[in-house]
Amino acid sequence: MDALPADGPTGPVTWPGSPSPLGAHWDGTGTNFALWSAGAQAVDLCLFDADGTEHRHRLRESTHQVWHARLPGVGPGQRYGYRVHGPYDPSQGLRYNPAKLLLDPYARAVDGQLTLDGSLFGYRGDSPDARTPDDRDSAPHVPRGVVIHDDFPWGGDRPPATSWADTVIYELHVKGATMRHPDVPPALRGTYAGLAHPAFVEHLSTLGVSAVELLPVHHFVSEPHLLKRGLTNYWGYNTLGYFAPHAAYSSAGSAGGQVTEFKAMVKALHAAGIEVILDVVYNHTAEGDHSGPTLSFKGIDNRAYYRLRGGDGSRYTDYTGCGNTLDVRRPAVLALLMDSLRYWVTEMHVDGFRFDLASALARSMHDVDRLSAFFDVVHQDPVVSQVKLIAEPWDVGEGGYQVGNFPPPWTEWNGKYRDTVRDVWSGAQVGVRDLAYRLTGSSDLYRSDGRRPFASVNFVTAHDGFTLADLVTYQKKRNEANGEDNRDGESHNRNWNSGVEGPTDDPAVLALRARQVRNHLATLLLSTGVPMLTAGDELGRTQLGNNNAYCQDNEVSWIDWKDVDEDLLAFVQRLVALRRSSPVLRQEAFFEGHELRQTGGTRDLAWFNPGGAQLTTSDWFDTNLRTIGMYLDGRAIRHRDEFGRRIVDESYLAWLHAGAEKVTVTLPGPPWGDGYELALSTEYPTGVPPRPAVVAPGKVELPGRSVWLMRVLRRP
Template sequence: MTGPGTDRSGTERTGTERAREVLPGRPTPLGAVWDGTGTNFALWSAGAQAVDLCLFDDDGTEHRHRLEETTHQVWHGRLAGVGPGQRYGYRVHGPYDPAAGLRHNPAKLLLDPYTRAVDGGLTLHPSLFGYVGDAVDGGARDEQDSAPHVPRGVIVHDFFPWDGDRPLRTSWSDTVIYEVHVKGATARHPDVPPHLRGTYAGLAHPAFVEHLQSLGVTAVELLPVHHFVSEPHLLRRGLTNYWGYNTLGYFAPHAAYSASGSGGGQVLEFKTMVKELHAAGIEVILDVVYNHTAEGDHTGPTLSFKGIDNRGYYRLGGGDPARYTDYTGCGNTLDVRRPAVLGLLMDSLRYWVTEMHVDGFRFDLASALARSMHDVDRLSAFFDVVHQDPVVSNVKLIAEPWDVGPGGYQVGNFPPPWTEWNGKYRDTVRDVWSGAHVGIRDLAYRLTGSSDLYRSDGRRPFASINFVTAHDGFTLADLVTYEHKRNEANGEGNRDGESHNRNWNCGVEGPSDDPEVQSLRARQVRNHLATLLLSTGVPMLTAGDELGRTQQGNNNAYCQDNELSWLDWKAVDEDLRAFVARLVGLRRSSPVLRQQAFFEGHEIPGAGGTRDLAWFASDGGQLSTQDWFDTGLRTVGMYLDGRGIRQRDAHGRPVVDDSYLVQLHAGPDPVTVTLPGPPWADGYELVVSTEYPTGEPPKFTAVGPGPIELPGRTVWALRVLRRP
């Protein structure tokens, strides 16, 4: 060991140093890559004047090694004998001038943006911040060492026995998504061993996998699993970030979700989870947050990017480089216009596909990634690179098509091959079932794949990810129980969360012991789910909605890492679970309910005048022009002819299916509807009805053409019967 001293650049060295030579190494790939005998370290920083690689012993002792080599703004070096399990970080020397957008501070230990694993947590301490006291914009930087209070990177061994694991490549039209939180899924599951609850291993446990299979879902969409930390304002209130939309490490699985500890075992555990889910026929989609980082605004901590190259990673205020352009509502926005940042994003995506075997991504606040200057640009570099990438372009890509900036709401405007969270679908379905007088014109578009949004640019119905609820907002049970949010536990005076939720509490605010209210609420839940699962497009279920989960009216539980958010496996609505499984099963067995092309409304040759899609009023006639614009209309029949499907099977044969009539009645009172007769049908079989707790009517409920009473607030799915 050598004591403190001065290196060749004249910078004072305050740590101890191993007598180990730093070899030149290579500038690529970025990150810490072990080659079997040593590790190559490479860090991009255009503004750095010097970079120290910091290695940590098990007892926390730090050893600093100056990286003397720079190539194309990448600082690099190789250390022999350093390998998997080694904790490390960086200290970057350079000017500290917030007014110019420069925030270098070697007193702050920085996480490698490319680290594959993270060890240690974030503890609230003044040393996290680069500035002195309250002098946020001052020229003096804080000299306190942050190393004891921040996480470190971990070198990992990439080998894993995939044993023939291959992408499932489930077609979009066959996909049913289940949005779920890794911890919340099994934190309270009695059949998952206690030491595995709330972990990647818990999610892959047979008790949970069998639940997914029983529902018939084909993909899990995991809330963020990139390593994240909690915001200082939450830590000050004694809370933590539960959802995870506060990323710090874009290559590292979140360490707290690992039953294997944080020494790199989380990588192995994550891969094992993916492998087990694939074996069960379930794809893995990641919710990713490339729009902002955990470092917040100008008052936020210096943890990684801010200290490495603040001007290179972030979009700074045009007139004031001391501030950040914030299109995300989270304090900062990553500048994807810059090659190094775009490279980080693409390297991360490719890593999760090629090394971790995930099947797709849902991009949080994707509009922020598509902004070239101020407007959302469909021809931005982000789109171009994604489309041309031979790896990323071949997995499932889902955009959350909005951000909080001007013009950020871009539902329907992302280019092929993107799919989108269809916020208009959510709003329309909620409006219909909450009793709003919106008519059925917009509902008809949503039920049939939203051709008004996705057809003009060549996309298909599966461009629409249909959903009624998501992690952000009321659960489905709460949507029909509360009209007003109850977010006091978040410590923000109930000011957070959406106030306009397009919901109805069925006449009573909050829980009720009234059997009629309970029955109505249960039916309303089934009505939302039936609408979702009978719609063309890709349905997304929110974990727990099939169980009757409540958050007690909290519609922004992002900071509630407790039983309020976790799935309660002791309070399961078994009838509701059976209802969802029945509808998913019907959908998966009926190609006419999950079509790959938009309906044409044309007559089917040889079918006697029927159409692939037809709309019927309650009197049995097809809807008139006046009906389409009648905002008071609350009853409609959607006829889907299985002989008019415009797709072929793998052998080139036309796909033919049963035909269905879906009757939807959102009015409160029973209504007499006339079911159309020949050539549309000779009779009908009621296969799903939301008036029954499991959706299953009495055995073979045959219904003839003609008048029939449809109960209030009900969805029927009727299979068309034809004489031979």
């Protein structure tokens, strides 16, 4: 058989290929390319030599709106992109422009940087609504897909499969976690390999966390407005490729090496018993609004990928605050999301996902819909439904705040938990009623639809906002370095600077701030639900008052491993260990509060006022009450172990006192307890009393602004 002619003066032969699977897939002798576009009139596959020379190949086959071809001889390492032909009419939502090189939405790896240039934009001149497309070639300024074949030796890799009730999450940034770590080799700092380095893995292990939640690692680029200011998008909530690990986090020199390096990181963390959860951004893309660049989806099929405003196809419906919203109501877009999720589970071995602005994904028409196609598809998917699913249950659109409203099996970032705990320790007169709900798993939010306490991911700080050290140091944000005149970032932070704004040498203020940090952490780790720690909070990390450091890829955001608060680290390690060893502190079922006859009249959960009596109705609605005792009976745990055996644990009495002055409280006597041992106190830098403190029932004095955890003692 004679060889088929090449499509151009140089380059490989083009065969028809297959419409499935989408993306670029090498089969050992050639690569199949497949791109979905419902409205394209023609598609060119563009292959690039090592020197950047481009070879274009017209895709002659289109099956069910998928343009495809197989190129024999094309294999791993090949850089490629697409140029899509079609009408250009922004008023109708049509933005086809073959002068723009487009990244394959299914690219498994990405090579090259986005550089700011006028050719990135599909329109001519300064008017985004111009009917004439810009004809400048964007190829020199945009990243390209890479054909890969990664036969990674997973060996006996097994996900830790930690139960939700046993999970402690550590939210971190891949680069910021190790950029300044002295024990990580310089070449590995800020990379996937840096996270896998024994020095960092040891920190996670000794801290006691069970999962890392990585800020976005899908390949992302920086917004033009940041590049113009000499800044970059550090956090990464500006996704361009939903299958490719972000290339800049790889220490590998070869294109596509980031895939192998990411897998090696996952394998190393799994070996240490740590799960990997990805923060994913499926609600919008890096292409921004009508004035944004044309990099991929906008040029492939703008009307299909994005939600456009009714009556004005030139504008985007923006539920995200980032200029556009992906239209997951469309089957091809929903398939993209699900294919991406399955890929990261099956091929990359990740253990779960945290969905950024998840409410935007659940909007069927305008309102957030609990029965949307997105929920249905996730719920029935045999792969995705089996991993950890966390929703950020809000977006910026009307009605987007949906804390407590996501269906099973979803868990949620509990924004109400954060707000309540901050209010209490900042001195707001909010009483203890809402605090009681948050301490015990937020049954008011999650019980009615059959979910468990671990539906609540509890947190006090996250990447977005003040660090914990800054929360007690600054009353006002300090975001001037972001170049937005301090207008960006949250202004109402529910915080208190401990009486002095910013850094101080006053030892009394410093001691108070340190105790307030411990109070927040003790509350978090003694609460029922899933605690999430923000990387660096256990070390005393500061961002110098910047509460929106999304564009600070520098020492403002990177963890400083040379300036570690060793006492604070020991305090957190002790708290996490105490939690993980005490089933009563991480219960899988909501408390009942009923009297237990087998224990002589105690309750699985009871609340005490300073006088030693159980809280009355008037106590619950007293906004001046700042002291509460929480009694947890370890003999009344309702869930059983894997063998069906009843779990019995020690009992605890926790006191939370947010008042400035010391207060006298009464420890209840039998049947509640015959005595009490102080197991942890935020009064002390490491939480450990200088000597064992065993006290009899009766009156004791709590220091101002403190948390006590007391182990209940009973006579044999």
